[in-house]
Amino acid sequence: MTETISYVGLPKFEIEVPNSLEEALNLLHIHQTNCKPLAGGTDLLVDLRHRLIQPNVIIDVKNIPELKKLEFTPNELTIGAAVPISEVLTLSQIKTYxxxxxxxxxxxCDEILRNRATIGGNIATASPAADTAGPLYTHQAVVEVQSKSKGSRLIAIDKFFKGVKKSDLAPDELIVSINMPKPTINTKSAFMKMKRGAEDLALVGAAGSHNQEHTYLGFTAVAPTPVFLDISNLIIEKKISENVFQSIWKEIDSKISPITDVRSSRDYRIHITEILTRLILKEIIL
Ligand SMILES: Cc1cc2nc3c(=O)[nH]c(=O)nc-3n(C[C@H](O)[C@H](O)[C@H](O)COP(=O)(O)OP(=O)(O)OC[C@H]3O[C@@H](n4cnc5c(N)ncnc54)[C@H](O)[C@@H]3O)c2cc1C
Incomplete structure (x- = not known):
């Protein structure tokens, strides 16, 4: 189905609504940088309105079965790239594992936006403040992407983000799903963020997970890309002494480079990152 759409405030574009993955990959292959996939539209429509992007073709991916999969098996969780966040939250295993x-x-976002926004769209936007990035790293997520030219490939989440609003995705690649292994029984994880108001992006986001083998930390809004750290070698016992914390903080501090913007000063972001790190470690280890 092809029709021309021109809403007040939006640039003109054609919209395609493929019903299969093959059809969608074909369209991406033909239109390359002249097209953009549309999931929930909560980032895309803002960019279109502000003329930050002007694609000729929008490809609505919400009818593609592979992108609507939401499944928890004994080994892993699969979240299709077009599954709205509100639907992901209905899966009881999300809260548990x-x-x-x-x-x-x-x-x-808010309740209404969560009915549309997706995890696929959140990571594809590749904002430094993407809330899902830290948790996806601490759960060791792998992103499955497909294109007509390269077929299927898996990208570990810590290799996905390449710069402010830049990812490892090629113009003709589509995120199909986000996959996470089932964590071992004693794994604990947590996420915290500091923000100005209910619907604002994070000043700082922090996530962590810990079990007998690994301790991972992920931070957002403190560098051009989300910051990921495997601090397993620094966690020697269940109690984190001030000395151990200072070694962890030294690693974090060497990787973050926050900016001053309308939401916060650089110094305040660094201060909040340290506080959130202490709180997250307390939550997942002690
Ligand atoms: C009022 C408001 C509040 C918000 N609050 C938050 C917040 O608290 N935290 C936060 O992190 N974000 C927030 N956002 C940003 C946004 O809602 C999220 O990033 C959301 O997850 C984007 O998902 P989406 O499905 O709407 O993506 P879309 O807008 O559909 O797409 C976003 C980008 O991803 C691309 N894309 C989409 N699907 C695919 C795919 N399958 N393969 C490849 N590329 C794809 C699109 O082409 C586009 O470039 C907010 C936005 C608004 C407007």
Missing amino acids: YTALYQALNDM
Whole structure:
């Protein structure tokens, strides 16, 4: 189906609504940088309105079965790229096994936007403040992407973000799903963020997960890309002494480079990052 759409405030574009993955990949292959996938539209429509992007073709991906999959098996969780956040939250295992992600999703946008916004769209936008990035790292997520030219490939979440609003995705690639292994029984995870008001983006977002083998931390809004740290080698015992905390903080501090903007000063972001790190570690380890 092809029709021309021209709403007040939006640039003109054609909209395509493929019903299969093959059809969608074909369209991406033909139109390349002249097209953009549309999931919930909560980022895309803002960018279109502000003329930050002017694609000729919008490809609505919400009818593609592979992108609507939401499944928890004994080994892993699969979240299709077009599953709205409100639907993800209905899966009881999210809260039990993927607590950091659950906490991030529950506090993202508002209730109405969560009915449209997706995790696929959140990471594809590649904002430094993307709330799902930290939790996805602490749950060791892998992103499945497909294109007609390269077929299917898996991108570990810590290799996905390449710069402010830049990701590892090629113009003809579509995120199909986000996959996370089932965590071991004693894994604890948590997410916290500091923000100015109910619907604002984070000043700082922090996520962590811990079990007998690994401790991972993820931060957002403190660098051009989300910041990920494997601090397993620094966690020697269940009690984190001030000395151990200072070694952890040294690693974090060397990786973050927050900016001053309308939401916060650089110094305040650094201060909040330290506080959130202490709180997250207390939540997941002690
Ligand atoms: C009022 C408001 C509040 C918000 N609050 C938050 C917040 O608290 N935290 C937060 O992190 N974000 C927030 N956002 C940003 C936005 O809602 C999220 O980033 C959301 O998850 C985007 O998902 P979407 O499905 O709407 O993406 P879309 O807008 O549909 O797409 C976003 C980008 O991803 C691309 N894309 C979409 N699907 C795919 C795919 N399958 N493969 C490849 N590329 C794809 C699109 O082409 C586009 O470039 C807010 C936005 C608004 C307007």
